[in-house]
Amino acid sequence: MISFELTEEQKIIQSTIAEFAREELSSEARRLDDAAVIDAGVLGKLWATEFIQLHATVDEEERSAVTSAIVLEELGAADAGLALAMASTMAFVGAVADQGTQEQRETLLPHFTGGSFQPAAVAIMEPSFGFDVERIEAKAARSGDDYTLNGKKAMVPLAGKCSHFLVIAQCDGALDALIVPREAAGVSVAETKGTMGLRALELAEVTFENVRVPAAARLSGGNGADVQRIIDGARTGVAAILTGLCRGVIEYVIPYTKERIVHGTALARKQTIAFNIADMHMDIEAMRWMTWKAASDLEHRRPSVQSAQLAYTYAGQQAVIITDNGLQALGGHGYTKEHPIELWYRNARALSVLEGIAGV
Incomplete structure (x- = not known):
């Protein structure tokens, strides 16, 4: 039986990033989407997590692909764009730390340990x-x-x-x-x-x-670089972000459909809605396990081509379905900016077709 029981440290990181994402990032998502730019203040908040700086270390024991996937899921649940801003730089820094020569590490990695967010x-x-x-x-x-x-x-x-x-x-x-x-x-x-x-x-x-x-x-x-490893890491990173995005959808849809009364009955009690929510939950669980399997393969340097491709493909396909079902659960309200579902739907569509722009 495959098991990914989180270590005590991973549980602490997960809860810490979840709280940070909920309190500091969720409220920024709509503003940043409307402005079409991530300002320095928000980038500074991401930098303050010190997770990118951690990737700049050459000590492999200090870097964990599974832990990175956990972090990206929590950030993705708040805002996929911000999660990808983090993951993009992580991909560059991680590749240099993992595969760079001594000279490349000594020259480049200090750029990503300073006091402000430096994108790459x-x-x-x-x-x-x-x-x-x-x-x-x-x-x-x-x-x-x-x-x-x-x-x-x-x-x-x-x-x-x-x-x-x-x-x-x-x-x-x-x-x-x-x-x-x-x-x-x-x-x-x-x-x-x-x-x-x-x-x-x-x-x-x-x-x-x-x-x-x-x-x-x-x-x-x-x-010669191991390009496939870079691609596998990117696919796994996107899968983790999509898992978080879809988790955000279901966590929003459940309370909404419980409170929304239509024809005298809560939407959540409608069979179609209830079954769709149950399917969402099962799909998200599958996305997470497939992502962690790919991340574990990368972390332990096992062949990861198949697991990363499966995680990425499945997450991309299911994210479009899950966000669409979330949109339908809200009816006409789902298409308005009053609710974040339309933003998540657009982000899911974009993430499902992007290749190689993240990293764990």
Whole structure:
């Protein structure tokens, strides 16, 4: 029998982050979505959790993918956009701490242990219909002892505020990861065009045109990065956020349908509504267990391709169904900004199609 009994430390972290998310972040979600930007004050609150800084340590015993999944679920229950802002930087920092050379760790990780939130991102997605991580078009071609990077990346979180990008590209005939500073010549960030969901993340396209990348900037040096591990971590991170988002939906829908009286009976007593809520609960439990299984595989360095893909795919599919059912439970009210369901629905739709923008 598979069991993921949380340690005492994990239980403390879970309850602490849950309280923080409920008291500090939930009330900000609507304002940030309307403004389509995450202000420095809210980013400072995320930074104050010191969870990103924890990922900047090279001591693997201090980092746990399962604990990260727990944290991202709690943040996702408050606001998926803020959870993804955290997870995006975690993905970059975690990749450097996990796979970077000694020089890369010593040079980069101190940037993420300071007094303010410093965004960074893994750039995987590309602006092509039917994007597939197995067919990356960005290329890094040898140019003397270094490389010349060309390509475009799409939907990069907080792109305009990032100090560094970890660009996944074809390099020497295989996928590799290259560390590129935001201010490098040839790097340009497009204006945010606005999206249906995750509006506050300022998702933007980043172009790399003849960017000179030193050979020393290849993650893991000349050995080549384990790109699949980065992708698996990203899929697991998104699954955790979607689990939290869906938990937020059910925790809102249950009290609403108990209090809402229609034709003399509480909505929660209507068979269709009651069965939908029961299905939501079962699906969320399945999402969480699949996410923790993938995170456990990553943490213990077991093969994680299948578990991460299954967790990500299932969470994406069920999140759309769960948020839609939540919307229907509120009837016409679900489409108004008076309730957060429409925001969660938009965020779920966006998260279900994004690939490689998070990390545990």
